[in-house]
Amino acid sequence: MLAAYLTLARTNFDCGDYKVARDRLANYISIFADADMAETDKMYNLATIDNGLLQVLWGRLACDILLEDWETASTSMDAVRTGLETLVMNQEMDALTALEQRTWLLHWALFVYWNDTR
Numbered sequence: 001m002l003a004a005y006l007t008l009a010r011t012n013f014d015c016g017d018y019k020v021a022r023d024r025l026a027n028y029i030s031i032f033a034d035a036d037m038a039e040t041d042k043m044y045n046l047a048t049i050d051n052g053l054l055q056v057l058w059g060r061l062a063c064d065i066l067l068e069d070w071e072t073a074s075t076s077m078d079a080v081r082t083g084l085e086t087l088v089m090n091q092e093m094d095a096l097t098a099l100e101q102r103t104w105l106l107h108w109a110l111f112v113y114w115n116d117t118r
Contacts, residue, residue: 022063025056039107049083057083073112
């Protein structure tokens with residue numbers, strides 16, 4: 001069921017319905033979040049992280065950027081960074097892949113930082 005839900009979110013994204021895709025990805029992420037945290041903090045407190053969930057976090061970041069929701073994109077960017085660093089720290093990602101992921105994060109962070117007016 002979860003794989004079908006992610007496929008539906010990807011279909012929404014591919015069709016340009018970024019808001020619905022973002023909401024679906026947020027629901028998916030909340031399944032893996034610590035239940036004791038407030039709703040707004042769940043993205044930061046994932047109970048587990050793997051490469052598949054990291055890709056979901058990347059998708060959420062892409063949706064936030066395409067919707068030009070810069071404050072939420074900043075939160076999503078921090079979640080991607082945290083997930084990436086967790087995978088590196090647990091040695092679940094090789095050094096070259098980590099470098100590539102960090103480079104892409106830096107690239108997308110420029111959109112967020114240049115447009116965030118907080």
